[in-house]
Amino acid sequence: MNSRFSFDVIVVGSGIGGLAAAIRADSLGASVCVVEKAAHLGGATAWSGGQVWIGANHVAERMGLDDSEEETLLYVQSIAGAHPELFDPYMAKEWISGAIEAANWFETVGAIEWRLIPNYEDYYYPEAPGSKKNGRYLTGEPIDGIELGENRKLLVDAPHWPIGITYEEMFDWGGVSARDRWDKEIMIDRKLSDTMTFGQGIAAWFVKALFDRSIPVFTEQPVTSLLIESDKVVGIESCTSSGNIEISGEVILATGAHDWSPMLSSQFVGIPTEHGGSLAPTTVAGDGITLGTSAGAATSAVPGTAAPITPGYKLPTPIFEGDSGFRGCYEHCMPHTILVNRNGERFCDDSFHPDVILKAMQLDANGDKPNLPFFMIWDEWHHSRYGLGITGPGKPYVNGLVASASELDSLASQLGINPDGLAATVTDFNVHATLGEDPHFGRGTNHSVRTFRGDGDHHPNPNVGPVIEPPFYGMRMRLLNTGIAAGGLVAGTAGKVLRDDGSEIEGLYAVGECVTRTTGGGAGYNSGYSLSRAMTYGYLAATAIVNSSDD
Numbered sequence: 001m002n003s004r005f006s007f008d009v010i011v012v013g014s015g016i017g018g019l020a021a022a023i024r025a026d027s028l029g030a031s032v033c034v035v036e037k038a039a040h041l042g043g044a045t046a047w048s049g050g051q052v053w054i055g056a057n058h059v060a061e062r063m064g065l066d067d068s069e070e071e072t073l074l075y076v077q078s079i080a081g082a083h084p085e086l087f088d089p090y091m092a093k094e095w096i097s098g099a100i101e102a103a104n105w106f107e108t109v110g111a112i113e114w115r116l117i118p119n120y121e122d123y124y125y126p127e128a129p130g131s132k133k134n135g136r137y138l139t140g141e142p143i144d145g146i147e148l149g150e151n152r153k154l155l156v157d158a159p160h161w162p163i164g165i166t167y168e169e170m171f172d173w174g175g176v177s178a179r180d181r182w183d184k185e186i187m188i189d190r191k192l193s194d195t196m197t198f199g200q201g202i203a204a205w206f207v208k209a210l211f212d213r214s215i216p217v218f219t220e221q222p223v224t225s226l227l228i229e230s231d232k233v234v235g236i237e238s239c240t241s242s243g244n245i246e247i248s249g250e251v252i253l254a255t256g257a258h259d260w261s262p263m264l265s266s267q268f269v270g271i272p273t274e275h276g277g278s279l280a281p282t283t284v285a286g287d288g289i290t291l292g293t294s295a296g297a298a299t300s301a302v303p304g305t306a307a308p309i310t311p312g313y314k315l316p317t318p319i320f321e322g323d324s325g326f327r328g329c330y331e332h333c334m335p336h337t338i339l340v341n342r343n344g345e346r347f348c349d350d351s352f353h354p355d356v357i358l359k360a361m362q363l364d365a366n367g368d369k370p371n372l373p374f375f376m377i378w379d380e381w382h383h384s385r386y387g388l389g390i391t392g393p394g395k396p397y398v399n400g401l402v403a404s405a406s407e408l409d410s411l412a413s414q415l416g417i418n419p420d421g422l423a424a425t426v427t428d429f430n431v432h433a434t435l436g437e438d439p440h441f442g443r444g445t446n447h448s449v450r451t452f453r454g455d456g457d458h459h460p461n462p463n464v465g466p467v468i469e470p471p472f473y474g475m476r477m478r479l480l481n482t483g484i485a486a487g488g489l490v491a492g493t494a495g496k497v498l499r500d501d502g503s504e505i506e507g508l509y510a511v512g513e514c515v516t517r518t519t520g521g522g523a524g525y526n527s528g529y530s531l532s533r534a535m536t537y538g539y540l541a542a543t544a545i546v547n548s549s550d551d
């Protein structure tokens with residue numbers, strides 16, 4: 001079966017970038033549709049933590065918090081510092097001021113109600129110039145599923161977060177992994193009312209706004225090629241076993257990152273497959289890059305180690321349909337744990353994920369990666385208090401995931417770690433850890449890690465405690481992508497896709513994680529950049545298309 005349609009704007013992908021573009025285009029009077037590869041809407045956005053990083057935003061301003069666009073740019077520029085050649089100040093300015101405008105506009109038209117994640121520092125506060133202790137992370141107000149009516153079933157469910165509770169509650173209850181202290185009654189109530197928070201909450205707001213405006217949506221419809229006439233993109237084609245559709249119109253690619261393309265991930269990130277994986281939905285596979293380059297688009301990349309890759313693990317058996325089994329791990333940031341390599345040695349600030357990826361991928365003099373594989377080691381104190389992923393505090397771990405032993409050397413042998421090395425490391429770590437210190441790697445010194453990834457009730461340091469109480473536990477770790485790309489299409493002003501020679505490809509825009517971060521944040525990353533960039537460029541691209549058609 002072949003079907004043909006025509007719209008002013010075709011949005012490819014239904015993460016925050018695509019949804020923002022569709023809502024903005026519709027509000028400006030364009031006819032617009034969303035074409036989505038998956039059966040459900042929301043993409044990696046709905047699986048995310050829902051932190052949207054926007055300096056000098058209107059919510060902080062109305063709360064009287066001090067910030068400015070200049071300080072925001074200073075921070076973005078300073079944390080991109082290691083690779084100044086990958087930082088484009090013009091594009092960074094466009095993103096920073098566009099984000100302030102877009103966040104305000106989406107709230108004004110009722111597409112979302114924002115709230116601030118309070119007292120949550122920038123990653124590199126206070127060292128980085130322009131950094132702030134508070135005020136730059138927005139997230140959505142909780143939203144109940146009933147608000148979406150019948151369309152609730154089209155929103156993807158989220159496996160990674162305690163959906164329903166808020167960041168304030170999580171922080172007040174001891175932090176992300178202090179689950180023995182979380183208020184179970186409140187959590188059950190929120191589950192019953194289908195209250196959505198974190199990334200799923202944000203996706204729910206935008207999906208609701210999409211359907212409130214009756215914007216047509218095609219699901220299970222991967223865009224397989226762009227329609228090109230005389231170097232101009234004039235539409236899309238989606239060929240599936242159930243038939244082909246062709247849609248004519250200007251195209252906004254919002255297909256997300258390249259996590260599930262082994263070829264692109266190996267090209268841009270370079271983590272060996274057996275040590276890697278992804279927390280994003282499996283439909284997030286670099287399609288935008290393939291589609292864009294077929295029309296002559298240029299690509300570029302930040303170093304693989306600059307992508308915000310997070311330590312995690314792979315469950316022996318996936319749990320739900322579409323589950324890859326990969327899970328992120330905050331428990332390695334909690335006290336009474338360390339990360340070690342096969343020699344049993346620590347190699348990084350093992351509570352701060354950017355340092356873990358940087359050092360795990362480091363090459364030795366022979367060109368080998370001595371810190372891969374790496375392992376998390378912890379003790380009964382940690383087990384009884386924090387659990388691990390779906391395993392509650394003190395409960396038995398998922399079968400086949402975790403090794404345990406009453407002695408460290410036996411644990412080391414089970415995991416293939418040098419027992420003498422591990423014993424020496426743990427002995428040395430414990431001497432300082434009992435005082436809450438880590439003189440070798442500075443575990444638990446980063447303010448953002450202490451707030452977000454530690455146990456707020458653990459003193460003197462929310463991230464540091466000795467590994468001392470048997471039995472001991474250990475698990476092989478992975479470096480997991482999070483729907484945040486190292487490489488992508490090169491896009492200029494308002495997301496216009498560019499060729500190698502810098503010329504614009506007519507009819508083609510790209511937003512969100514299918515666009516390289518060299519245009520924007522450069523090689524630097526702070527949590528919340530991705531959702532912020534995707535929403536902003538969705539807004540800007542739709543505005544540019546409608547404005548140019550008015551000329």
Ligand SMILES: Cc1cc2nc3c(=O)[nH]c(=O)nc-3n(C[C@H](O)[C@H](O)[C@H](O)COP(=O)(O)OP(=O)(O)OC[C@H]3O[C@@H](n4cnc5c(N)ncnc54)[C@H](O)[C@@H]3O)c2cc1C
Nearest residue numbers: 013015017037043044045048049051223256512513528531
């Ligand atoms: C566990 C986790 C936590 C995270 N936390 C945060 C956070 O707190 N803050 C933050 O800023 N970022 C966070 N991220 C990253 C963030 O979720 C993504 O970078 C962001 O969602 C990207 O938005 P996007 O609109 O570009 O694409 P996505 O949200 O990835 O959506 C892309 C959509 O395009 C669809 N698609 C792909 N190919 C095609 C095709 N050929 N045709 C049609 N549709 C297609 C996909 O199915 C998907 O629905 C997190 C990610 C994960 C996994």
